Amino acid sequence: MRELNTLTAHELIALLNIGDISPIDICKGVLDAIKNKDAKLNALVHFDENKVFERVNALAKKDGTKALWGIPIFIKDNICVRDELTTCSSKILDGFCPPYNATVIDKLSQNGAVLMGKTNMDEFAFGSSTETSCYGTTRNPWDLERIPGGSSGGAAACVAADEAIFALGSDTGGSIRQPASLCGVVGLKPTYGRVSRYGLIAFASSLDQIGPVTKDVEDAALLLKVISGHDSMDSTSVNKPVPDYPSLIKRDVKALKIGIPRQYFIEGLDAEVKDSMREAIKRIEDMGCVCEDMDLPHTEFAVSVYYLVATAEASSNLARFDGVQYGLRSKQAKSFIDMYKKTRQIGFGDEAKRRIILGTFALSSGYYDAYYLRALKVRTLIKRDFEDAFKEFDAIITPTSPTPAFRIGEKTQDPLTMYLSDIFTISANLAGIPGVSVPCGFTRDNLPIGLQILGSPFDEETILRIAYNYEQNTDWHKKRPKI
Amino acid sequence: MTYETVIGLEVHLQLKTESKAFCGCSTDFGAPPNTQVCPVCLGFPGSLPVLNRQALILAAKVAISLNCQIAKLIRFDRKNYYYPDLPKAYQISQYSQPLSQHGCLPVLVDGKEKRIKITRVHLEEDTGKLFHQSSYSLIDFNRCGIPLLEIVSEPDINSPDEAYMYLRSLKSVLEYIDVSDCNMEEGSLRCDANISIRKAGSKELGVKTEIKNMNSFRAVKTALEYEEKRQIESLEKGERIVQETRLYDADSGITESMRSKEEAHDYRYFPEPDLVPFNFEDAFLKDIENRMPELPLALKKRLMAEYSISDYDARCIVGDKNMALYFEKCVSIYKKPKEIANWLMGDISAYIKEHDLTINDLDLKTEHFVGMLKMIDSGLISGKIAKSLLIDMIQTKKDPCALVKEKGLEQISDEGEIENIVKEVILENPKSVGDLKSGKENAIMFLVGKVMAKTKGKANPKKVNEMLRKKI
Incomplete structure (x- = not known):
C-alpha cells in the first residue's frame, strides 16, 4: 500500500470508511514526512506535534455529517486559529494568538478535520515567491534552489512534498494558483464572496479569498464544499446555496465552449509553458470541449490596476499594526507616535513597507483621482471583459504563470519583474471570478507547469468539472518530487 | 465698522x-x-x-x-x-x-x-x-x-x-x-x-x-x-x-x-x-416614515387647533417633549388647557429654570397639579396662595388638599370677615378712596392689595374688588 501521507483526502476517507486505518495512522504518516522533509523545505512555520496528537485524540465520534473526519489539514499563516500563533509570517505579529477562529476553521472543525499547523507565506501575502517571509524562504520541492511561488508557497510546497494531505491558502492576486502551478498541485481561488473572509487577516479586502491547495481536483471540490457558504460575520459573503461539487464535477464536459484569450500569449511567456498549454488545449478539445481564440481587451492594464487597488487597501488594512494592543511593540519609544514609528520600522519587512508606501501615496489627496479612482474605473472595464466573455464561453483557459519556478533571489532585486509573475492570475481577483490551476506538464528541467481555468461568478462547478475531466485524461498530477 | x-x-x-x-x-x-x-x-x-x-x-x-x-x-x-x-x-x-x-x-x-x-x-x-x-x-x-x-x-x-x-x-x-x-x-x-x-x-x-x-x-x-x-x-x-x-x-x-x-x-x-x-x-x-412619532412642528399645530392655546404657549410647550407629554396628560384629566398652559409656562417653568431641572425631575403628579387648579377654580384657594402651594407640593410631594388643610390656606369665604377688613382698609386709606371716587381706576388695585395683605392672601380678590366698589 502507498504511504498514507501520499494519498488524497478522498482516498483516505474511503480507507477510513472501510475501517482499514484510523486518523492517528494518517497523522503519524504526515508527521514522519514532515520530519524527513521540512528541514529542507521550510514550508511550515507554526507546528506542534503534541497539539496534533491532542486534537486527534479529542476528535468527536465519526458521523455522516463530518465530511473531513480524521483528515489532517494545514492552514496558511494569515488565517486565524484560536489560541494558536497567527503571524502572517511577519515580525510585527510576533507572538499573536487570536482569541477567535476564522469561520473556515470552525467549518473545518465541525467537519472533523484535524488542524496540523501553519504554513509559510510571503509577509502579509505580499509576494510571489515566499521570499519575504520573516521565517525565511520556502523551497520548491521539485528543485530546492527554486522558489515555490507565493504567497501561499508553504501550503503548495508541503502538499506537493506529501508533508500534507491538503491545505488552505489565500489568493489576492494569484497567491493560491501561482504556487500551485509552480509546485505541481491543484489550487483554487473561489468566487469573491463564496467563502467567508472572517478571520483571514486582510491584505486587500476587495480581492482576498480563501481557497484549497490539494493534490487533485476532487479534493479541491471536497474542501470547497466544506468551507463555502454565507457567513453572518462577513457581509461580503454571498447567500447562495452550496452545490455538491464532488459529485457534480464528475459529469462530462461535452460541448462546453472554452475561450483562449489572445492577450495571454504574450512576449515573456516561457516557450515550454506555451507548448504545454497548446497540448493541454488539444487534450481538452479531445474531451469534447470547443476551444476558440477570443479577446479580453483590458488585460494589459490588470497589473497596474492591481498594484494600485491592492496596495491602497493594504496600506489601510495594515495601519492597525501599531504596537498598541497586540504583536510586536518597540521598547525604545519615547511617545506614542514614536512607538508607532519604531514598531512599524522594525516590524515590517521591505516589501510590506514598499506596498504600504505605494498604497498610501495612491490614496493621498491630490493623487487619489489620478491613481486609485482611475484604477477602480479600469477595474470595472476588466470585470466587463469577463462578463462579456462569459455570455459566450463557459470557461476561459490560460497559463497560470508565465514561467516555471524561478531561482531563489532571482527577482528579489526587481519588484516589477516579480509583480509580473502574477500577470495571468490577477484579473480573476479584480473581476471576482473563480479560477483553478491544475498541473499540465513539466519542463525539460522537471519543473511543473500549470493550466488556469477561469469561470463565471459562482460557477466553480464548471471549472472544476473541466479540471477534473482533464486530470482524468492526464497523469501530471500523479508525479511527485523526490526529496 | x-x-x-x-x-x-x-x-x-x-x-x-x-x-x-x-x-x-x-x-x-x-x-x-x-x-x-x-x-x-x-x-x-x-x-x-x-x-x-x-x-x-x-x-x-x-x-x-x-x-x-x-x-x-x-x-x-x-x-x-x-x-x-x-x-x-x-x-x-x-x-x-x-x-x-x-x-x-x-x-x-x-x-x-x-x-x-x-x-x-x-x-x-x-x-x-x-x-x-x-x-x-x-x-x-x-x-x-x-x-x-x-x-x-x-x-x-x-x-x-x-x-x-x-x-x-x-x-x-x-x-x-x-x-x-x-x-x-x-x-x-x-x-x-x-x-x-x-x-x-x-x-x-x-x-x-x-x-x-x-x-x-x-x-x-x-x-x-x-x-x-x-x-x-x-x-x-x-x-x-x-x-x-x-x-x-x-x-x-x-x-x-x-x-x-x-x-x-x-x-x-x-x-x-x-x-x-x-x-x-x-x-x-x-x-x-410611517412609524415616525409626531414631530414638534406638527404637534404645535395640533395643540393650537385642538386646545385653542396661543402660538406662543404651544411653541413653548412643544419645545420640550416631556413638557408636551405632561401637558396632554393634564388636559386629558382636566379640560382647561389654557389654565394648564399658563401654569406650565409660568410658575412651573420658572421653578424648573431656577433649579436647573426638567419637568420629569419635578416628579409632580398630574393629579396633584390638576387638583390644585380645581381648587382655584372652585374658589377654595386664591391664585396667590396657589403659587406657594405649588412649591410646597413639589417639595413635599403631598396632595394639595392635604397641604391646604394642614396649613389653613383655604380662602376666606366668610363675607362678614372680609367685610370687616374691607371697612378697616377704607378707613385707613382715605386718599385712595377719594381717588377712586374721582374716577382714578388704579386706586382700586391698591385697595384690593391692602385687603389681601391683611388676609395674608386668603381672600378672594374678585370678591374683595366687588365689596370695595359697593362700599365706596
Whole structure:
C-alpha cells in the first residue's frame, strides 16, 4: 500500500470508511514526512506535534455529517486559529494568538478535520515567491534552489512534498494558483464572496479569498464544499446555496465552449509553458470541449490596476499594526507616535513597507483621482471583459504563470519583474471570478507547469468539472518530487 | 465698522441602539472599562464589520426629522488616521455619499422662525476613550464602535445665541424621535463649532477657527461669544485670523490654540471594501416614515387647533417633549388647557429654570397639579396662595388638599370677615378712596392689595374688588 501521507483526502476517507486505518495512522504518516522533509523545505512555520496528537485524540465520534473526519489539514499563516500563533509570517505579529477562529476553521472543525499547523507565506501575502517571509524562504520541492511561488508557497510546497494531505491558502492576486502551478498541485481561488473572509487577516479586502491547495481536483471540490457558504460575520459573503461539487464535477464536459484569450500569449511567456498549454488545449478539445481564440481587451492594464487597488487597501488594512494592543511593540519609544514609528520600522519587512508606501501615496489627496479612482474605473472595464466573455464561453483557459519556478533571489532585486509573475492570475481577483490551476506538464528541467481555468461568478462547478475531466485524461498530477 | 458672525455647527450624536454599529457588543453607558468589546470593535486582524440595521433605521429617522434627502444607496468609507483610541487606525464613516443631505431645522430667532440648513447627516462609528495619566495613558474601548451620527449645519448661524437656539431645537427634535440620550455630559451629544467674522454685507467668508471641547449648550454659547469677540478685536487691530483648531476651557471661559491647519490630516478616504452597499428600498424607508412619532412642528399645530392655546404657549410647550407629554396628560384629566398652559409656562417653568431641572425631575403628579387648579377654580384657594402651594407640593410631594388643610390656606369665604377688613382698609386709606371716587381706576388695585395683605392672601380678590366698589 502507498504511504498514507501520499494519498488524497478522498482516498483516505474511503480507507477510513472501510475501517482499514484510523486518523492517528494518517497523522503519524504526515508527521514522519514532515520530519524527513521540512528541514529542507521550510514550508511550515507554526507546528506542534503534541497539539496534533491532542486534537486527534479529542476528535468527536465519526458521523455522516463530518465530511473531513480524521483528515489532517494545514492552514496558511494569515488565517486565524484560536489560541494558536497567527503571524502572517511577519515580525510585527510576533507572538499573536487570536482569541477567535476564522469561520473556515470552525467549518473545518465541525467537519472533523484535524488542524496540523501553519504554513509559510510571503509577509502579509505580499509576494510571489515566499521570499519575504520573516521565517525565511520556502523551497520548491521539485528543485530546492527554486522558489515555490507565493504567497501561499508553504501550503503548495508541503502538499506537493506529501508533508500534507491538503491545505488552505489565500489568493489576492494569484497567491493560491501561482504556487500551485509552480509546485505541481491543484489550487483554487473561489468566487469573491463564496467563502467567508472572517478571520483571514486582510491584505486587500476587495480581492482576498480563501481557497484549497490539494493534490487533485476532487479534493479541491471536497474542501470547497466544506468551507463555502454565507457567513453572518462577513457581509461580503454571498447567500447562495452550496452545490455538491464532488459529485457534480464528475459529469462530462461535452460541448462546453472554452475561450483562449489572445492577450495571454504574450512576449515573456516561457516557450515550454506555451507548448504545454497548446497540448493541454488539444487534450481538452479531445474531451469534447470547443476551444476558440477570443479577446479580453483590458488585460494589459490588470497589473497596474492591481498594484494600485491592492496596495491602497493594504496600506489601510495594515495601519492597525501599531504596537498598541497586540504583536510586536518597540521598547525604545519615547511617545506614542514614536512607538508607532519604531514598531512599524522594525516590524515590517521591505516589501510590506514598499506596498504600504505605494498604497498610501495612491490614496493621498491630490493623487487619489489620478491613481486609485482611475484604477477602480479600469477595474470595472476588466470585470466587463469577463462578463462579456462569459455570455459566450463557459470557461476561459490560460497559463497560470508565465514561467516555471524561478531561482531563489532571482527577482528579489526587481519588484516589477516579480509583480509580473502574477500577470495571468490577477484579473480573476479584480473581476471576482473563480479560477483553478491544475498541473499540465513539466519542463525539460522537471519543473511543473500549470493550466488556469477561469469561470463565471459562482460557477466553480464548471471549472472544476473541466479540471477534473482533464486530470482524468492526464497523469501530471500523479508525479511527485523526490526529496 | 460692523461685522457679521458666521457659525456652522458639527454635532456628533450617539445613537441609542442596543448593540454597536458593526458588531454585537452592548452600548450601555458606564460599564467597567473594556468589558463591552469583541475582536470586531477592537479591530483585531481578520475581524470584519457587519452593519447594524437598527443604527441605519435611527439614522434615517434623524434624517427624516431634519427634512433631509436620503440617499438610495448607503455606502461607507474609511477615514484613515493614527490614534490609540482608534484600533483599526481607520474610522468607518461616510464621505462621498453620505446617508442624507440638504436638510433644514427651523429655529426660533428673536421670535421669528429661521430655517437653518443642514449640509449632511452621516453615520459613522465612535472611537475609544483615552485617560491620560502622568507617564502613561489608558484606553477604554467600550465606546469604540457605538453608532455615531454626524450632523453638519451650513454656515447659516449668525450669533452665539442663534447657535444656542439651534442646539436647543435640534435636541428637542431628537428627543421626540427618541434616537439618542442627547446627554452632553455623558458625551452622547457632542458639538464642535466653526466660526468666522466678515464685514457686514460681504459675500466672502472670513478665515474660520474650529472650537472644540464644549460640554454643554451654554458652553458652546460662551465659547462662541469669546471667540467672536477675540476675532473682531484681532481684525480691528489689523491682524489676520489663523485657520486653526481651538480648545475651549470652561473654567477660564476662553479658547486656546490647539493645532493649526497646516498640521491637519490627510484622511485618505476610500470606499470601505468590507461592507457591501446597503440599498434603501422605498418600502423600507416608507415603513420608517410611517412609524415616525409626531414631530414638534406638527404637534404645535395640533395643540393650537385642538386646545385653542396661543402660538406662543404651544411653541413653548412643544419645545420640550416631556413638557408636551405632561401637558396632554393634564388636559386629558382636566379640560382647561389654557389654565394648564399658563401654569406650565409660568410658575412651573420658572421653578424648573431656577433649579436647573426638567419637568420629569419635578416628579409632580398630574393629579396633584390638576387638583390644585380645581381648587382655584372652585374658589377654595386664591391664585396667590396657589403659587406657594405649588412649591410646597413639589417639595413635599403631598396632595394639595392635604397641604391646604394642614396649613389653613383655604380662602376666606366668610363675607362678614372680609367685610370687616374691607371697612378697616377704607378707613385707613382715605386718599385712595377719594381717588377712586374721582374716577382714578388704579386706586382700586391698591385697595384690593391692602385687603389681601391683611388676609395674608386668603381672600378672594374678585370678591374683595366687588365689596370695595359697593362700599365706596
